[in-house]
Amino acid sequence: MAVDMDTAREWLTWSFSPTIGAMVFTLLLSLSLPILFHLFLYRQRAAVVVPSFVLLGPSGAGKTTLLTLRGTPTATHTSQAPQTVTCTLPTGITVESHKYRASDDPSTKKERQIEVTDTPGHGKLRQHAYDTITAAASLKGLIFVVDAAALSSPQGLSEAATYLHDTLLVLQKRHTGAKSSKGPAGIPVLIAANKLDLFTALPAQLVKKRLEDEITKIRSTRAKGLLDSAVDIEGDDEDREWLGEGGEGDFNFGQMKEAEIEVSVLGGNASAKGDEKTQVDAWWTWIAQQM
Ligand SMILES: Nc1nc2c(ncn2[C@@H]2O[C@H](COP(=O)(O)OP(=O)(O)OP(=O)(O)O)[C@@H](O)[C@H]2O)c(=O)[nH]1
Ligand SMILES: [Mg+2]
Incomplete structure (x- = not known):
C-alpha cells in the first residue's frame, strides 16, 4: 500500500x-x-442495427417483384420460404430522422440501408410471416402488398382481407402482450395497392374501402364463433380475440390506432410492361418516414 x-x-x-x-x-x-x-x-453509431421491414400479402401480389427492384435479382415464382435482402433506399428519398443532415455527410449512405424480408403468400406458408413479425427486433414496419386488380373479384378480396385481418390481429396481440413490460411498441402498416398499371385495378382509396368492408364481415363472422381464428398465439384467454375496439359495428383502419398501429394505403406498380414505368416511390418514401 x-x-x-x-x-x-x-x-x-x-x-x-x-x-x-x-x-x-x-x-x-x-x-x-x-x-x-x-x-x-x-x-457505437456504426454498430446500430439495420432497420427491418417485412413484406407480406397474398400469393401473386408482387412482393418478390418489389424486392427485386432494389435487392439482388431472383426469379419471380411462388415463394416457398422467407428471404431477407439488404437494400439501399433510392437517392432522392430522405430518411425522416436525417432530414437535417447535410446531403454530403458520409454517414448518410450507411444510414440508408434497410433489411427487407420477403415472405411467401401461400395460405399454408403464412406462419413464416407471423413468425417473422413476432421475432424481428428492429422491425420498423410492415408492407402488406395486395393485387389491386384481384380485389375486384370476391375470392381475391376475401383472401386478401382474411390475411390482412389475421396479420393485424397478430400485431394487436403483440402490442397488448407487451403492455405489462417494456416491449415492442406499435408497428406501422403500409397497404401497398400494387398492379395499378392494370386496367382492372381498383384505385388505392377503393382498395382501402373494400378491405375495411370485408374485414367488418370477417370480424362479425369470427365474433359469432362460426369461424376459428387462424392465428393462435400463446397468451391469456383474456386476450382480445377480435380486431379493434369492441369488435362491433363497422371496421375502419383508424380503429387500429388504439394498438398504436398506423395503417396507410398507397398505390403503385412494381412491374411495368413496354415503355411504362414502375411506380414505387410512394412506398419507398413511406419506408423512409418510418426510420
Ligand atoms: N402488371 C403487373 N404485374 C405485376 C406487378 N407486380 C408484380 N406483377 C406480376 O405478378 C406476378 C407475381 O409476382 P410475385 O412477385 O412473384 O408475387 P409474390 O407476392 O412474391 O407471390 P408469392 O411469392 O407466391 O407470395 C409476377 O408475374 C409479376 O410479374 C405490377 O405492378 N403490375
Ligand atoms: Mg414471392
Whole structure:
C-alpha cells in the first residue's frame, strides 16, 4: 500500500514538474482524447442495427417483384420460404430522422440501408410471416402488398382481407402482450395497392374501402364463433380475440390506432410492361418516414 502511495506521489510530482517529458505527455494526451472519444462514438453509431421491414400479402401480389427492384435479382415464382435482402433506399428519398443532415455527410449512405424480408403468400406458408413479425427486433414496419386488380373479384378480396385481418390481429396481440413490460411498441402498416398499371385495378382509396368492408364481415363472422381464428398465439384467454375496439359495428383502419398501429394505403406498380414505368416511390418514401 505504502509503495503504491509512493509511486503515485512520485508520478504526480513528475507530471507537474516542468520537464519536457511531462509537457509532451500532457500535450499528447489532451490532443488524442477528443480523437479517441470520436472514434469510440463513431464505432457505437456504426454498430446500430439495420432497420427491418417485412413484406407480406397474398400469393401473386408482387412482393418478390418489389424486392427485386432494389435487392439482388431472383426469379419471380411462388415463394416457398422467407428471404431477407439488404437494400439501399433510392437517392432522392430522405430518411425522416436525417432530414437535417447535410446531403454530403458520409454517414448518410450507411444510414440508408434497410433489411427487407420477403415472405411467401401461400395460405399454408403464412406462419413464416407471423413468425417473422413476432421475432424481428428492429422491425420498423410492415408492407402488406395486395393485387389491386384481384380485389375486384370476391375470392381475391376475401383472401386478401382474411390475411390482412389475421396479420393485424397478430400485431394487436403483440402490442397488448407487451403492455405489462417494456416491449415492442406499435408497428406501422403500409397497404401497398400494387398492379395499378392494370386496367382492372381498383384505385388505392377503393382498395382501402373494400378491405375495411370485408374485414367488418370477417370480424362479425369470427365474433359469432362460426369461424376459428387462424392465428393462435400463446397468451391469456383474456386476450382480445377480435380486431379493434369492441369488435362491433363497422371496421375502419383508424380503429387500429388504439394498438398504436398506423395503417396507410398507397398505390403503385412494381412491374411495368413496354415503355411504362414502375411506380414505387410512394412506398419507398413511406419506408423512409418510418426510420
Ligand atoms: N402488371 C403487373 N404485374 C405485376 C406487378 N407486380 C408484380 N406483377 C406480376 O405478378 C406476378 C407475381 O409476382 P410475385 O412477385 O412473384 O408475387 P409474390 O407476392 O412474391 O407471390 P408469392 O411469392 O407466391 O407470395 C409476377 O408475374 C409479376 O410479374 C405490377 O405492378 N403490375
Ligand atoms: Mg414471392
